[in-house]
Amino acid sequence: MTAAAPVLLLAPEDNVLIAVADLPIGHRVSDGQREIVLREAVPLGHKLARHPILAGAKIIKYGAAIGSATRAIAEGEWVHLHNLASDYLATPVLEGSPVSPDEDHVA
């Protein structure tokens, strides 16, 4: 806890980490055990994959499923509307909102 922690692991069984700062591509973060290299930029408050995640697998945050992967997700990849869908309700999205990592998503 000396340097600012760039990511949070909210529960030990989680397969995503939470960025606590705007993190650039190539940034190295740690989940407390291993190092993970960011495959793309991840904004503050957003999720990145802690491990490779199979298509259809549950995304676990707070130790609970928050939806399912809509495609395979690589370790260090940003996890958001483009690769994660609710198991309950479709998420409302404003027209023009960035939903893929190719678009500008940094707030």
Added chain:
Amino acid sequence: MRGWLRQDGRKGIRNVLVVAYLVECAHHVARAIAERHDGGDVQLIGFPGCYPNDYAQMMMERLCCHPNVGAVLLVSLGCESFARGRLLEVVRASGRPASLLVIQEAGGTRSTIERGRAWVQAALPVLAAMPTTDLAPGELVVGTICGGSDGTSGLTANPAIGRAFDRLIAAGAAGIFEETGELIGCEGHMASRAATPELAAEIVATVEKAARYYTTLGHGSFAVGNADGGLTTQEEKSMGAYAKSGASPIVGLLKPGDQPVGGGLYLLDVVPDGEVRFGFPNISDNAEIVELIACGAHVILFSTGRGSVVGSAISPVIKVCANPDTYRRLPDDMDIDAGRILEGRADLDTVGAEIAGLVEAVASGEPTCSEALGHQEFILTYKSFTPAGPACLPARAR
């Protein structure tokens, strides 16, 4: 910790004289009686409606007989339909000094204010002379709520409150969390934490009820802007709020005014039963706080990211600030700086322990920021509920 022992065996952490108006038409007179005293020992509550409502009647009874309340002055206009005689009877039967002033019978505004002030002047020394007794952590009831949330709420303040809940409940306290409308998607997880299969079924049903109610109102919990902050799904947003509940088993499901049966974690169902009537379930955060207090909560843990400044009548509110920038902007209003987790200056366990420690300090008399600033918000509106079934409180059935 020390508390005031009430006739029903519960102990209060404050000894407040409450002035309660029973219709909006009596609000000015009640306020004029209460406002002489800005030390926090005389507080104003009330119900604005003229038409009868069982929920409001029950809520006023529970609030006037809350363990933090030592004496009660009721102020009625005279022609409203609130059952003032019954409320007075209930408060007197609880052993508290109580009186009723009816403006239409007391000679109007000036005369009622004078009589009310005289009654308060005479009652305050009686309150001050009431003895205190030791209060154990296991006698506390703690509620939690979030308001003015942002993307940091679910990362810092809410999970830290969850850790504090785990500590307080392990020490024997009762913890209450709420807003089933914000827990849509968590019902399966909550059911898996329920003490009995019957309680699990009640929890799932109550979240389904909330989902139906909000759908009828055309009001969803997930706002488009949530996605900008990093939230992807409804259940993810719900989990952020749900994190306040910690990891203890859920031992009961309460409706407003129901009292916990011993220690443990309880879910409070704040969404009315039956068809949609009277509009939104809770029109603002304080409506939820009042319902937690009616369930006996001595103190409220309030998580905020954007920066709510509210307190409450009757029970102290501890503000846990999720966002480090907000904490720096509103330092006088915030009791706990949970946002420093984001800056690597603390972890969830440290902040959780700090919150649990502050609950004990506040229960020992230390004022919260909102108390020191004079906040005493209160709101009570129309609602209707059917009583909770026996499966909701397994400990009572035993």
